[in-house]
Ligand SMILES: Nc1ncnc2c1ncn2[C@@H]1O[C@H](COP(=O)(O)OP(=O)(O)O)[C@@H](O)[C@H]1O
Ligand SMILES: O=C(O)C1=C[C@@H](OP(=O)(O)O)[C@@H](O)[C@H](O)C1
């Protein structure tokens with residue numbers, strides 16, 4: 381895969397985008413960006429503050445962050461879990477990047493994510509299952525490639541590296 385193309389990771393909240401994205405960037409010697417951090421930096425407000433105004437307000441900010449990130453070259457991006465809710469984000473990212481869906485089961489997500497601190501999961505564990513049902517089709521449709529996160533993180537990173545190495 382061309383070194384200039386961005387690596388864009390999408391998937392459910394708690395599927396490992398931020399953790400694996402950061403580790404992948406370090407393995408590949410690329411810069412890493414967490415889209416949620418970019419939103420906070422660009423808007424000068426925390427994610428819960430933006431959601432407290434409205435989800436639409438957060439989603440608008442997410443589109444602005446997607447534009448900023450897609451203007452860069454050769455970076456690894458961990459998107460927010462809801463990035464697929466605005467198809468515009470995916471079109472923006474695909475102009476300069478390749479989209480990877482990190483697919484982790486809701487069972488594994490609820491087993492080690494503190495749902496209470498994530499705005500969309502604050503209603504509890506069932507919300508993870510509901511969101512997965514609601515979004516799985518959108519993640520698959522948006523993805524250029526799908527990687528299952530059902531093994532130790534080092535193995536998932538190996539799979540990422542092999543796949544990226546094999547993309548023309
Ligand atoms: N393959 C895995 N094995 C063990 N823990 C994992 C694995 N993938 C993700 N995790 C853990 O899941 C939690 C959520 O990951 P995070 O990177 O915050 O997800 P996201 O950014 O997608 O919301 C973290 O504690 C992370 O260490
Ligand atoms: O799934 C979602 O709609 C969201 C996921 C969060 O990111 P993570 O996927 O990193 O938790 C964050 O962008 C925001 O709370 C909305």
Ligand SMILES: [Mg+2]
Nearest residue numbers: 397398416458
């Ligand atoms: Mg994250």
